[in-house]
Amino acid sequence: MEVVPVAFSELSKTTQGESSEIIRNRVIKAREIQAARYEKEDGVYANAQMSSKQLREICVIDHVGEALLKKAMERLNLSARAYDRILKVSRTIADLAASEKIKPEHLAESIHYRSLDREGWAG
Numbered sequence: 001m002e003v004v005p006v007a008f009s010e011l012s013k014t015t016q017g018e019s020s021e022i023i024r025n026r027v028i029k030a031r032e033i034q035a036a037r038y039e040k041e042d043g044v045y046a047n048a049q050m051s052s053k054q055l056r057e058i059c060v061i062d063h064v065g066e067a068l069l070k071k072a073m074e075r076l077n078l079s080a081r082a083y084d085r086i087l088k089v090s091r092t093i094a095d096l097a098a099s100e101k102i103k104p105e106h107l108a109e110s111i112h113y114r115s116l117d118r119e120g121w122a123g
Contacts, residue, residue, distance in 0.1 A: 030095040047091045052084070059087040064104045072111045086110045 031046075037058070038044040044051075050058060061069065073083060087102075089110040094102045 026096055026098075029098060030092065033095045033098075034092075047088045047095070050088060050091075055084055055087055059091050059102060061087075061090075061102050061107065062104075065102060065107050068104055068107050069111070072115075076111075076115055078114070082114060086114055089113060 034046050038046070038049075041054070043049070044054070047058075069083070069086065072078065072086075076082075078086075086107065087110075090102045090106045093106040093109050094100075097103075097106065099106070
């Protein structure tokens with residue numbers, strides 16, 4: 001995945017990002033969305049716990065998203081398990097954005113996290 005360079009002026013800005021309260025409210029809303037989605041499922045209350053069947057029903061992506069994910073799978077040599085994880089994380093990112101659909105930008109963010117994980121960036 002290609003990352004666009006960020007200008008120094010953007011990095012050195014003194015403007016604040018989202019406050020903790022705003023982020024907290026977004027997380028609460030995403031959890032409520034997931035609770036409603038899985039209310040009839042025993043033992044499932046979050047996207048991470050989806051079965052393969054649920055994944056195919058809930059994590060539907062458009063043709064652009066499919067192409068993006070296919071390219072990432074090929075370039076990063078990812079497994080079927082990684083494919084499922086990317087879709088689950090993408091669904092969570094979409095929930096945090098209050099989006100009913102998984103958009104290509106949600107997939108891109110999830111793929112980026114997966115590529116960082118594979119590179120061992122955390123040490």
